[in-house]
Amino acid sequence: xxxxxxxxxxxxxxLTILGLALASLTFGLDQLFKWWMLGPFDIATKxxxxxxxxxxxxxxxxxxxSYGWFAQHxxxxxIILVVVSLIITAILWLWLARTNRPLAAAALGLVIGGxxxxxxxxxxxxxxxxxxxxxxxGYSWYVFNIADMAIVAGVGLLLYDSYREGRAS
Numbered sequence: 269x270x271x272x273x274x275x276x277x278x279x280x281x282x283l284t285i286l287g288l289a290l291a292s293l294t295f296g297l298d299q300l301f302k303w304w305m306l307g308p309f310d311i312a313t314k315x316x317x318x319x320x321x322x323x324x325x326x327x328x329x330x331x332x333x334s335y336g337w338f339a340q341h342x343x344x345x346x347i348i349l350v351v352v353s354l355i356i357t358a359i360l361w362l363w364l365a366r367t368n369r370p371l372a373a374a375a376l377g378l379v380i381g382g383x384x385x386x387x388x389x390x391x392x393x394x395x396x397x398x399x400x401x402x403x404x405x406g407y408s409w410y411v412f413n414i415a416d417m418a419i420v421a422g423v424g425l426l427l428y429d430s431y432r433e434g435r436a437s
Contacts, residue, residue, distance in 0.1 A: 281367065283369075284364055291381035297414055298413065299385055301399075302399075305397070315327075322403055326401050327397065328397075329395040331346070346395070350390045353390075357383050361380065369433065374425065398411040398412050400412050
């Protein structure tokens with residue numbers, strides 16, 4: 269007698285819980301830090317706060333995507349960016365549900381958590397709150413936040429995992 273095929277859930281894979289845990293942690297840390305900076309710390313009133321000779325805290329509202337590209341100054345534009353973020357997050361979630369590589373699952377969790385953190389900012393504030401400014405020798409990097417760091421780290425880990433996987437075959 270043949271066994272019935274095992275039904276798989278396309279939204280839940282062997283490492284989905286790892287990705288979900290890192291997405292939740294990233295999202296939570298990002299939102300907690302933003303709440304603290306905008307509320308109790310009151311960065312808007314303090315302005316530039318020097319931490320080291322190369323690192324400052326400052327409030328910058330990003331109405332675009334990375335580096336302020338595709339800046340949207342209307343509510344409709346921000347809604348489009350939120351919808352695009354949610355579509356990308358859904359696609360990444362499907363990828364997460366299908367991966368069997370822990371590093372890829374962790375990386376996808378970081379990207380998903382960061383994307384959702386920035387998307388929530390757009391819904392609540394109409395822009396993404398950024399705070400970290402690195403600078404040296406007259407050059408300033410763009411202002412970024414915890415969600416941005418998680419997205420960059422996640423993409424870097426995905427590239428590394430892809431390279432490592434390609435070398436193993």
